[in-house]
Amino acid sequence: MRKLTPRFIGPYQILKRVGNIAYQIALPPSLSNPHSVFHVSQLRKYVFDPSYVIESNKVQIKENLTFETLPLRIEDQMNKELRGKTISLVKVVLGGATGESATWEVESQMRDSYPELFPSVIGRSYW
Structure with missing residues (x-):
C-alpha cells in the first residue's frame, strides 16, 4: 500500500x-x-x-x-470522475519508521481494510 x-x-x-x-x-x-x-x-x-x-x-x-506502514487517519475526501463513474477517494496519512506521509486511496477499499479510521455515526457523513 x-x-x-x-x-x-x-x-x-x-x-x-x-x-x-x-x-x-x-x-x-x-x-x-x-x-x-x-x-x-x-x-x-x-x-x-x-x-x-x-x-x-x-x-x-x-x-x-x-x-x-499503517494508516493513522483520514485527512480529506474527494470524488473523482473516471470514464463516467464517480470514485470516492480519501487522503490517508500513513505512519511508520520513516515518519508521516499522505496518499490518496479508494474509500471503499480503505473502509473494508481499516474501518476504525472512519466515524461510525449512522446516517451522518463527515465528508
Missing part, C-alpha cells in the same frame, strides 16, 4: 562500476538478499544532511524490498 516510499536509504559505499550505467554497492547484511548492482538512475550522490538520510536499521525492510 505504500506509495510514498522513502527515496533513499544509506549511504552505502560503491564497490565497482559494472558496465556503463550500473554500480555494485556494498550493502549491509540485513539487505544482502537483493542484488547489489544498481542502475545509475537509482543512485544519488551523497551530500551530508541528516534530515534526508533514513537509517536502514530503523526501517524493517522485507526480502522484496518493501516495508510496512
Whole structure:
C-alpha cells in the first residue's frame, strides 16, 4: 500500500562500476538478499544532511524490498470522475519508521481494510 516510499536509504559505499550505467554497492547484511548492482538512475550522490538520510536499521525492510506502514487517519475526501463513474477517494496519512506521509486511496477499499479510521455515526457523513 505504500506509495510514498522513502527515496533513499544509506549511504552505502560503491564497490565497482559494472558496465556503463550500473554500480555494485556494498550493502549491509540485513539487505544482502537483493542484488547489489544498481542502475545509475537509482543512485544519488551523497551530500551530508541528516534530515534526508533514513537509517536502514530503523526501517524493517522485507526480502522484496518493501516495508510496512499503517494508516493513522483520514485527512480529506474527494470524488473523482473516471470514464463516467464517480470514485470516492480519501487522503490517508500513513505512519511508520520513516515518519508521516499522505496518499490518496479508494474509500471503499480503505473502509473494508481499516474501518476504525472512519466515524461510525449512522446516517451522518463527515465528508
